[in-house]
Amino acid sequence: MSAISVGQAVVLGVVEGVTEFLPVSSTGHLKITEGLMNIPVDDTAVVGFTAVIQVGAIAAVLVYFFKDIVRIVSAWGRGLRDREERQHHDYKFAWWVIYATIPIVIVGLAAKPLIDGALGSLWVVAVSLIVGSGAMWAADQMGRHKRGEDDTTFKDAMLVGCSQILALLFPGFSRSGATMSTALVLDLDRVAATRLSFFLGIPALTGAGLYELKDAVGAGVGVVPLAVGTAVSFVVAYGSIAWLLKFVAKHSFNAFVIYRIVVGVLLLGLLGSGALHA
Secondary structure, three states: OOOOOOOHHHHHHHHHHOOOOOOHHHHHHHHHHHOOOOOOEEEEHHHHHHHOOHHHHHHHHHHHOOHHHHHHHHHHHHHOOOOOHHHHHHHHHHHHHHHHHHHHHHHHHHOOOHHOOHHHHHHHHHHHHHHHHHHHHHHHHHHHHHHHHHHOHHHHHHEEEEEHHHHHOOOOOHHHHHHHHHHHOOOEEEEHHHHHHHHHHHHHHHHHHHHHHHHHOOOOOOHHHHHHHHHHHHHHHHHHHHHHHHOOOOOOOOOHHHHHHHHHHHHHHHHHOOOOOO
16 A cells, blocks of 8 residues: 555645745745655655655746756756857856755765654754744845845856755755855845746755665655656746746745744644644
8 A cells, every 4th residue: 555645645746846846945845845744754655755846846937947947958058069168157057956966965875774764753843934024134234135136156156056965854844945044145036036046946855866766766656646747836936936036036034934933833842742743
């Protein structure tokens, strides 16, 4: 019998699609939702399932930014053949995304037992939601929002890429929240920070999903729930991406900060009262 039913897969797919790219922590929300549905958050199959359905959200990014991705990959390909093309920003940016992904891959593989175990606790999620909110608010206030996407540098990409490790080690901190906050501190504007977060998430999340696929299927998650959860995640994530880019063009991140604090406090209350198990 599958560790996750089709109905639960639909719910988790919606949660993943809505929260993957919003700076509110998809991992945290998935763990909370799993806890509310009495799904063991530390089960190998469940951990694998949540990683795999992220691929649906990543597919939404690939479709939404298809023209940008083709432009960047094409520039990278031309640069490999032509020395003059290597001065093009898109060629450099492609390499920066590759380099910026290496740190999270190394940490992810080295710390996987800890990430799947003690760090997966809902107590960690609750505290990370609140602490991450403070970091996001401070970054939004500190940033001068004066640099656009074409102004990004290798240093920007590496620092933002490395910040993904915070979300990897502390689910609830939010990969999007960490990367966007770091980009804001580096004075990128909100739209540029958001787009950079999207592009850096493509290799990291895709790799994690493919790596966990064998564990998800082998440990008891059926192919149908996996397919349904991934498909739902794709559809919902596409709408979420479109909404977020429009939102950050005109608003600060304060709404997300307040929301994260409320969810974190509520989660602490549920855990403290015993209504929810960590």
